[in-house]
Amino acid sequence: MADAIDDVAVDLGARSYVVRVGRGLMARAGAEIAPLLNRPRVAVVTERTVADLHLEALRAGLAAAGIEMEALILPPGESTKSWPHLERTVEWLLEQKVERGDIVIALGGGVIGDLVGFAAAILRRGVRFVQIPTSLLAQVDSSVGGKTGINSAQGKNLIGAFHQPSLVLADIDVLDTLPPRDFLAGYGEVVKYGLLGDAEYFEWLEVNGPALARGDKGTRQAAVRHAVQMKADIVARDETEQGDRALLNLGHTFGHALEAATGYSDRLLHGEGVAIGCLLAFDLSARMGLVSQEAPARVAAHLADMGMKRSLADIAGELPDRDGLIALMAQDKKVVMGQMRFILARDIGDSFVSSEVSSEALAAVLDEALRQR
Numbered sequence: 001m002a003d004a005i006d007d008v009a010v011d012l013g014a015r016s017y018v019v020r021v022g023r024g025l026m027a028r029a030g031a032e033i034a035p036l037l038n039r040p041r042v043a044v045v046t047e048r049t050v051a052d053l054h055l056e057a058l059r060a061g062l063a064a065a066g067i068e069m070e071a072l073i074l075p076p077g078e079s080t081k082s083w084p085h086l087e088r089t090v091e092w093l094l095e096q097k098v099e100r101g102d103i104v105i106a107l108g109g110g111v112i113g114d115l116v117g118f119a120a121a122i123l124r125r126g127v128r129f130v131q132i133p134t135s136l137l138a139q140v141d142s143s144v145g146g147k148t149g150i151n152s153a154q155g156k157n158l159i160g161a162f163h164q165p166s167l168v169l170a171d172i173d174v175l176d177t178l179p180p181r182d183f184l185a186g187y188g189e190v191v192k193y194g195l196l197g198d199a200e201y202f203e204w205l206e207v208n209g210p211a212l213a214r215g216d217k218g219t220r221q222a223a224v225r226h227a228v229q230m231k232a233d234i235v236a237r238d239e240t241e242q243g244d245r246a247l248l249n250l251g252h253t254f255g256h257a258l259e260a261a262t263g264y265s266d267r268l269l270h271g272e273g274v275a276i277g278c279l280l281a282f283d284l285s286a287r288m289g290l291v292s293q294e295a296p297a298r299v300a301a302h303l304a305d306m307g308m309k310r311s312l313a314d315i316a317g318e319l320p321d322r323d324g325l326i327a328l329m330a331q332d333k334k335v336v337m338g339q340m341r342f343i344l345a346r347d348i349g350d351s352f353v354s355s356e357v358s359s360e361a362l363a364a365v366l367d368e369a370l371r372q373r
């Protein structure tokens with residue numbers, strides 16, 4: 001069923017595009033994408049879980065506008081964001097004779113969006129692509145803003161490019177099939193928006209998070225639209241992260257190190273690492289006297305209410321020691337002249353980028369977090 005669609009513009013001059021958020025967009029995908037096409041065919045890259053649930057709906061939506069599609073189906077999971085699958089994707093797109101004027105479609109969560117966006121960025125030195133995000137995380141975050149790439153054993157997303165999509169179709173109905181764990185991981189990024197720059201949104205989430213988790217469609221559409229609007233505003237100000245965009249990295253210096261430490265496996269999903277990392281960033285800010293102790297307590301209480309992972313104790317198996325974690329954090333892309341930069345908080349909804357983090361405070365926060373395991 002097609003209800004009202006919310007359009008969020010990402011204003012980037014010649015690279016501007018629209019993020020459409022609403023119900024029934026998959027069935028209308030052909031009509032939405034047709035104006036971008038030079039010829040009525042597209043190449044779709046997806047993964048097995050999403051393909052089994054949603055690929056035929058996309059095929060039908062495209063066929064309704066006379067558009068043919070070929071599909072490549074990759075394995076699901078974070079380890080797909082890697083050189084072997086990038087190579088396979090690029091070679092397949094070349095076999096399909098995808099031309100510079102064609103459109104590639106990324107149908108899936110953030111793993112597929114990041115991988116396929118990067119493949120599109122390097123294919124014939126750049127072809128256009130459309131994001132059809134199917135996870136909560138991908139709808140509120142990864143499908144917007146043009147960060148694309150793959151992981152390295154050295155660290156998260158260390159190989160990639162900025163390559164903006166030409167259109168994003170966030171059909172909120174596809175989230176009906178998302179497993180609870182993946183919903184909560186995506187919710188980690190949702191909460192991040194409130195924490196980094198919008199205390200009212202955080203308050204709204206404290207009230208409405210449970211309805212969102214229960215699948216209420218009005219709440220879902222409002223939550224996704226607001227997050228996308230926040231991201232669009234930040235990206236429009238700072239497309240390539242020279243300044244403000246780094247705020248979107250709240251929790252990620254910790255989270256990415258934990259993902260590398262757990263081998264990009266399902267021991268820790270990206271959004272879970274972000275939620276744990278946000279709380280660690282608030283703990284660090286409190287230890288540095290930047291924010292009151294009540295703030296991290298309130299963040300922890302909301303994560304607990306939602307049944308989310310929130311501490312290192314929630315990660316199964318071995319973790320590196322404090323220095324091992326700091327070594328992983330030192331590969332972060334925000335490092336400047338060897339100095340780590342963190343997103344810290346003055347309050348809920350008031351974060352900032354800082355290179356002035358005392359190594360004693362960082363060590364103390366990590367020691368405390370590791371002691372709780």
Ligand SMILES: NC(=O)c1ccc[n+]([C@@H]2O[C@H](COP(=O)([O-])OP(=O)(O)OC[C@H]3O[C@@H](n4cnc5c(N)ncnc54)[C@H](O)[C@@H]3O)[C@@H](O)[C@H]2O)c1
Pocket residue numbers: 047049050053076077078081108109110111112114134135136137138141142143144145146147148157174175176177178179182185186189269270271
């Ligand atoms: N580019 C960016 O700005 C950006 C932002 C945030 C995160 N990311 C990246 O996104 C990735 C995480 O994204 P994710 O959480 O979507 O992971 P994901 O793509 O692995 O999807 C999560 C899980 O949900 C399943 N799934 C997806 N859609 C489904 C649906 N509709 N129904 C049932 N199952 C479904 C997938 O098969 C997978 O098992 C990480 O690699 C992270 O680094 C990128």
Ligand SMILES: O=C(O)C(=O)C[C@@H](O)[C@H](O)[C@H](O)COP(=O)(O)O
Pocket residue numbers: 141145147156157189241245246248249252333
């Ligand atoms: O879009 C951004 O900018 C973000 O930082 C969003 C993050 O949620 C996302 O995980 C991003 O991929 C992290 O970027 P990275 O530059 O730290 O790899």
Ligand SMILES: [Zn+2]
Pocket residue numbers: 141189252270274
């Ligand atoms: Zn993220």
